[in-house]
Amino acid sequence: MLLEELDDPLWSELDVIPEDEGPQIAPIPPSSYTLKKYVDHSETLQKLVMLGVDLSKLEKRPNVGTFLLKLDFEKDIQKILFFLKDVGVEDNQLGPLLTKNPFILSEDLDNLQKRVAYLRSRKFSQKAIARMVSRAPYLLNFSVERLDNRLGFFQKQLGLSAENTRDIVTRLPRMVTGSLEPIKENLKVFELEFGFRKNEIQHLALRVPKVLTASKKRLTETFDYVHNTMEIPHNIIAKFPQVLNSSLLKIKERHMFLSLLGRAIYDPTQPNYVSLDKVASMPDDIFCTEVAKASVQDLDEFRKTL
Amino acid sequence: MAHSASSVFRTLHGLFCVYKPPGVIWNTVRDTLEMKLLKELNALHSSQQKILFLPESSEGCSRLELTKVVTSVPSLVKHELVKGPAFTFQNIGAGHRLDKMSSGVMVFGLGKGAKFLAAMDSNHYTRDYTVCGTFGKATDDFSDTGKVIEKTTFDHISRDKFERVLAMIQGVNQKSLIMHSQVDLKSQEAYELAVQGQLRPKVKSPPLILAVHCLEFSPPDFTLEIRCMHETQKYLRKLIHEIGLELKSTAVCTKVRRTRDGPFTLDCALTRSHWDLDSVAKAIKECQPKYTEILKENMDMTRNSEELAFGTDRRTQLS
Numbered sequence: 245m246l247l248e249e250l251d252d253p254l255w256s257e258l259d260v261i262p263e264d265e266g267p268q269i270a271p272i273p274p275s276s277y278t279l280k281k282y283v284d285h286s287e288t289l290q291k292l293v294m295l296g297v298d299l300s301k302l303e304k305r306p307n308v309g310t311f312l313l314k315l316d317f318e319k320d321i322q323k324i325l326f327f328l329k330d331v332g333v334e335d336n337q338l339g340p341l342l343t344k345n346p347f348i349l350s351e352d353l354d355n356l357q358k359r360v361a362y363l364r365s366r367k368f369s370q371k372a373i374a375r376m377v378s379r380a381p382y383l384l385n386f387s388v389e390r391l392d393n394r395l396g397f398f399q400k401q402l403g404l405s406a407e408n409t410r411d412i413v414t415r416l417p418r419m420v421t422g423s424l425e426p427i428k429e430n431l432k433v434f435e436l437e438f439g440f441r442k443n444e445i446q447h448l449a450l451r452v453p454k455v456l457t458a459s460k461k462r463l464t465e466t467f468d469y470v471h472n473t474m475e476i477p478h479n480i481i482a483k484f485p486q487v488l489n490s491s492l493l494k495i496k497e498r499h500m501f502l503s504l505l506g507r508a509i510y511d512p513t514q515p516n517y518v519s520l521d522k523v524a525s526m527p528d529d530i531f532c533t534e535v536a537k538a539s540v541q542d543l544d545e546f547r548k549t550l
Numbered sequence: 551m552a553h554s555a556s557s558v559f560r561t562l563h564g565l566f567c568v569y570k571p572p573g574v575i576w577n578t579v580r581d582t583l584e585m586k587l588l589k590e591l592n593a594l595h596s597s598q599q600k601i602l603f604l605p606e607s608s609e610g611c612s613r614l615e616l617t618k619v620v621t622s623v624p625s626l627v628k629h630e631l632v633k634g635p636a637f638t639f640q641n642i643g644a645g646h647r648l649d650k651m652s653s654g655v656m657v658f659g660l661g662k663g664a665k666f667l668a669a670m671d672s673n674h675y676t677r678d679y680t681v682c683g684t685f686g687k688a689t690d691d692f693s694d695t696g697k698v699i700e701k702t703t704f705d706h707i708s709r710d711k712f713e714r715v716l717a718m719i720q721g722v723n724q725k726s727l728i729m730h731s732q733v734d735l736k737s738q739e740a741y742e743l744a745v746q747g748q749l750r751p752k753v754k755s756p757p758l759i760l761a762v763h764c765l766e767f768s769p770p771d772f773t774l775e776i777r778c779m780h781e782t783q784k785y786l787r788k789l790i791h792e793i794g795l796e797l798k799s800t801a802v803c804t805k806v807r808r809t810r811d812g813p814f815t816l817d818c819a820l821t822r823s824h825w826d827l828d829s830v831a832k833a834i835k836e837c838q839p840k841y842t843e844i845l846k847e848n849m850d851m852t853r854n855s856e857e858l859a860f861g862t863d864r865r866t867q868l869s
Contacts, residue, residue, distance in 0.1 A: 299632045
């Protein structure tokens with residue numbers, strides 16, 4: 245019975261099946277939790293991946309997946325990409341930038357141009373703008389008034405000249421797009437809690453802008469150790485602000501190692517003086533040979549006695 | 551490195567130990583280890599190529615021929631940027647914990663090696679600590695960073711008196727050690743265990759101090775070496791506090807440092823700069839004899855306890 249059915253002359257495996265009736269290899273799902281299933285069907289997504297956009301990170305954010313799928317590469321994305329290239333963003337920076345801020349694709353091109361023109365009018369150089377846009381992807385999503393406010397904030401709070409404000413903002417553009425509250429708080433901490441003078445704070449911020457955005461707790465712990473245990477006065481800390489920015493564990497370890505060797509001399513007037521930034525920022529091997537005059541194994545052994 | 555990421559990942563099973571720096575929570579150490587291992591594994595992992603059969607036209611002698619040719623095409627579905635990182639999770643279990651302010655040897659189990667941790671726990675190993683203290687003040691949490699609640703003099707404390715208190719502590723603990731060991735002290739078995747220095751409880755017990763001696767005594771500072779089991783770091787700090795009270799003074803603990811946890815010693819501990827894939831893989835290989843020993847001992851112990859249970863059963867039947 246079954247065999248007869250198979251042999252039915254109406255149905256033969258040699259028959260040609262029309263193109264539209266044939267089985268589709270991978271149907272596109274109407275809804276999905278990931279963008280994975282759409283990648284091989286959507287040209288936009290493919291091109292974004294080729295640019296270096298990390299879809300696996302983007303799909304975790306709410307609404308971004310749908311937003312990207314609705315875009316058309318030729319119509320929506322290309323113009324923004326050309327614009328960003330004009331601003332001076334490097335090719336390999338485009339992917340990471342769009343990964344951080346896909347919403348720049350929905351911005352109006354005129355607005356973006358206005359914002360860049362504003363930055364130019366504030367005498368930021370072409371290179372500086374390119375650096376700022378790639379380092380702080382959300383910068384161009386801010387309206388001109390908001391940008392102006394924020395630049396004004398840094399100039400006023402720190403009492404800097406226009407030149408220095410430009411310098412500090414170019415070096416850490418993340419400050420402009422991030423929240424300003426922690427920065428205000430850190431400035432107060434520097435002034436009231438640590439007891440730095442106004443010009444010392446200015447100097448700190450100019451040398452290492454990152455201390456302004458660092459966590460208050462970490463700053464306090466590090467300052468407490470450097471000032472109270474290592475007994476380093478304010479003016480020397482202000483000279484080497486890198487020390488506030490490095491890991492407390494590392495500073496502790498190195499200070500104890502140096503004091504064991506009798507080399508913990510941080511006073512510049514004394515012989516065998518060790519500068520603080522060497523303690524703070526040198527890699528282990530160079531620190532051992534140049535500052536501690538010991539081998540890396542010695543430091544390792546010492547770590548096991550802490 | 552010639553190995554592929556997945557083959558390296560597959561070999562990452564076993565126990566190893568690290569040196570936990572003071573002032574870091576053990577969980578942070580675990581997370582740092584996991585993050586570093588995953589980062590290196592993902593860097594090893596390269597994007598894969600998919601093999602497809604694509605139609606390709608080739609000019610025949612007279613007409614256009616359509617043939618299928620094997621071509622390698624990068625598949626975007628498996629692309630790193632679409633799929634996300636290949637390794638997102640590494641099972642790391644922690645052995646006996648160290649609290650934030652203490653430092654020293656801490657055992658971690660990687661992958662399937664985590665099951666050895668349970669065996670290690672049921673073996674009831676002894677641990678060695680180096681504990682530093684200072685006379686003269688007492689704090690609310692027994693450490694030197696706590697709130698000071700009392701200040702005292704300590705001129706009257708001599709090394710002699712100090713050693714006498716230590717001997718007393720050891721004596722008291724020796725008694726409870728024998729009590730919790732649950733062996734008949736008059737038996738041959740107990741004698742043999744005691745000769746080997748293996749006499750210790752094989753069941754849960756309150757914190758016990760097996761040996762304590764003074765490494766350094768220069769008032770107000772002193773350093774003790776303590777061998778103990780079932781302890782917590784807080785218990786050791788409290789011990790320092792009690793030594794202070796016993797000497798009619800007060801003392802705080804400045805440092806708790808573990809130098810041995812069961813078979814794991816300082817020599818094989820990885821310091822902070824060596825928390826990477828190569829060193830961890832090497833440490834696991836080097837520690838292999840240690841955890842086979844742990845397993846062997848564990849099997850011996852379960853056999854012994856079964857015999858013991860059987861023996862007690864018979865005794866109850868008889869009586």
